[in-house]
Amino acid sequence: MTSPFGKHILAEYFECECTYLDSEPAIRELMLEAASISGSTIVGNIFHHFNPHGVTGVVVIAESHLAIHTWPEFRYASVDIFTCGMHLDPWAGFEYLKQRLQSRKWLSKEIIRGTMDEGLSSSAHSGNVSSGI
Amino acid sequence: MTSPFGKHILAEYFECECTYLDSEPAIRELMLEAASISGSTIVGNIFHHFNPHGVTGVVVIAESHLAIHTWPEFRYASVDIFTCGMHLDPWAGFEYLKQRLQSRKWLSKEIIRGTMDEGLSSSAHSGNVSSGI
Numbered sequence: 457m458t459s460p461f462g463k464h465i466l467a468e469y470f471e472c473e474c475t476y477l478d479s480e481p482a483i484r485e486l487m488l489e490a491a492s493i494s495g496s497t498i499v500g501n502i503f504h505h506f507n508p509h510g511v512t513g514v515v516v517i518a519e520s521h522l523a524i525h526t527w528p529e530f531r532y533a534s535v536d537i538f539t540c541g542m543h544l545d546p547w548a549g550f551e552y553l554k555q556r557l558q559s560r561k562w563l564s565k566e567i568i569r570g571t572m573d574e575g576l577s578s579s580a581h582s583g584n585v586s587s588g589i
Numbered sequence: 590m591t592s593p594f595g596k597h598i599l600a601e602y603f604e605c606e607c608t609y610l611d612s613e614p615a616i617r618e619l620m621l622e623a624a625s626i627s628g629s630t631i632v633g634n635i636f637h638h639f640n641p642h643g644v645t646g647v648v649v650i651a652e653s654h655l656a657i658h659t660w661p662e663f664r665y666a667s668v669d670i671f672t673c674g675m676h677l678d679p680w681a682g683f684e685y686l687k688q689r690l691q692s693r694k695w696l697s698k699e700i701i702r703g704t705m706d707e708g709l710s711s712s713a714h715s716g717n718v719s720s721g722i
Contacts, residue, residue, distance in 0.1 A: 521647060523671070534702050538669070570667060
């Protein structure tokens with residue numbers, strides 16, 4: 457693995473208008489693409505479809521992991537993009553997922569991992585389609 | 590899956606004195622036990638050992654996921670315990686891992702997931718062996 461110093465983005469995608477929140481193959485493809493767009497090296501993945509609905513999945517990368525949990529009945533998906541090392545861009549993955557999930561309202565938080573000095577410091581962001589943030 | 594409302598604990602375990610931070614089978618067993626202790630239902634797991642050192646692993650649970658990344662060379666492990674639904678106790682998993690990893694200094698942050706109202710609100714904690722926190 458690379459340096460433990462990294463960025464962990466926690467994202468909440470609300471009001472998702474895409475039609476595939478309940479499709480395990482589609483969500484898997486989406487997350488693998490988000491991992492690639494972030495610049496990560498994929499080493500494995502595991503996805504699961506719940507009965508009656510919902511998909512959970514994780515992409516293990518050489519630089520940590522990406523995770524998603526969808527609740528189609530709430531048009532909601534939670535996402536984690538945790539990338540260690542300085543050369544990755546987890547925000548590229550965040551933006552890609554926001555677009556593909558067609559989320560109309562979102563929250564995100566970036567947390568610094570792997571250093572005692574930063575102390576899990578965080579910065580928060582939010583936006584919606586009308587604000588265009 | 591259960592309700593999207595959940596707790597996500599981000600933990601940083603520093604100064605780990607256990608001898609198995611680089612053992613994929615031991616870290617896998619540890620994380621599966623932490624998932625059980627938290628009260629979760631395990632649906633799958635994926636673990637990977639890196640060359641020359643370091644273990645990454647994720648336990649997918651019906652209530653979201655647990656993840657770990659270890660850097661034996663820094664005696665450090667990052668852990669996420671994300672549990673949705675009200676009946677689980679992710680802090681039990683956190684305490685179990687703290688003991689088993691023999692961490693002498695740790696940071697943790699609990700983040701509320703799945704609700705726009707709470708807005709990814711968080712509370713932070715830290716401790717070390719001498720403070721006994």
